[in-house]
Amino acid sequence: MSNSDSDGGSENQWDDRGDLAWNEFDWERYLREQDEAVHRYLRFYEAAKGAADRIDQVAEKMNWGQGDWSEEPDTEEFSADDEDDSSGDDEDEVYTLHKNPIFIATKAIFLGLRRSWETVAAEPGKIPQPVAVALLASLHRGEEEAVQAIHALDFGDYAMAVSLFKRALSALNASFAILNDETVARHRTMVAWREGALPSLFDLREVWLRVIAECRDELDRPVDDET
Numbered sequence: 001m002s003n004s005d006s007d008g009g010s011e012n013q014w015d016d017r018g019d020l021a022w023n024e025f026d027w028e029r030y031l032r033e034q035d036e037a038v039h040r041y042l043r044f045y046e047a048a049k050g051a052a053d054r055i056d057q058v059a060e061k062m063n064w065g066q067g068d069w070s071e072e073p074d075t076e077e078f079s080a081d082d083e084d085d086s087s088g089d090d091e092d093e094v095y096t097l098h099k100n101p102i103f104i105a106t107k108a109i110f111l112g113l114r115r116s117w118e119t120v121a122a123e124p125g126k127i128p129q130p131v132a133v134a135l136l137a138s139l140h141r142g143e144e145e146a147v148q149a150i151h152a153l154d155f156g157d158y159a160m161a162v163s164l165f166k167r168a169l170s171a172l173n174a175s176f177a178i179l180n181d182e183t184v185a186r187h188r189t190m191v192a193w194r195e196g197a198l199p200s201l202f203d204l205r206e207v208w209l210r211v212i213a214e215c216r217d218e219l220d221r222p223v224d225d226e227t
Contacts, residue, residue, distance in 0.1 A: 037062075037099070040062070041105060042112050055203055097150065106207065107147075113139055113201070116196070117132075117136060120189055120193050121135075121136070127190060128187070131184070141174070142168050142171035142174075145164055145165075146164075146204075148164045149164030158218045158219050162212050162219075169205060169209075172204060172205055175201060176201065
């Protein structure tokens with residue numbers, strides 16, 4: 001589920017980099033490649049929007065595997081489209097939060113929601129301003145809490161990850177509440193946006209609930225007595 005366990009701490013992640021020494025240009029190139037992974041996920045996701053198992057379909061297209069897509073991926077999974085890239089092998093070997101599949105899926109789905117909502121809310125008179133601000137704030141809060149949860153997951157703190165994912169789910173519920181308010185029914189633009197957005201919101205909930213279940217499995221697993 002992550003590249004570290006609760007006893008191993010986070011230091012192993014950084015130790016794996018060995019003698020890697022990058023400058024700002026190297027890191028900027030690396031981050032752009034990880035941004036592209038988010039956009040690639042979103043393209044796959046939008047193409048599979050009508051499929052009931054779209055989460056698993058997109059995971060398979062991202063080469064994450066079926067059933068274990070929330071685990072830390074092998075480095076080559078993210079370099080399949082960049083085999084001829086001149087950046088070398090170092091980028092493939094380096095793991096950061098940006099390569100975590102849960103991070104990529106969460107960021108991509110929120111990106112799609114935020115883009116479409118900003119486009120709709122920017123049209124004068126189409127969306128009540130208080131609703132526009134409230135929904136954007138709840139989406140931002142949900143994404144922020146989820147990213148913090150994924151940080152905790154990557155550091156092997158499964159209990160904290162569960163707590164933070166529950167906060168993200170609370171923010172998601174706030175988004176549902178806004179969209180289910182009776183004022184939304186009076187605005188055709190909002191009703192149309194809601195119909196397209198609800199599947200994405202439910203997918204975020206499904207992803208996080210899967211990870212919460214895995215975290216709880218880890219927490220319930222007996223710890224071998226140290227000799």
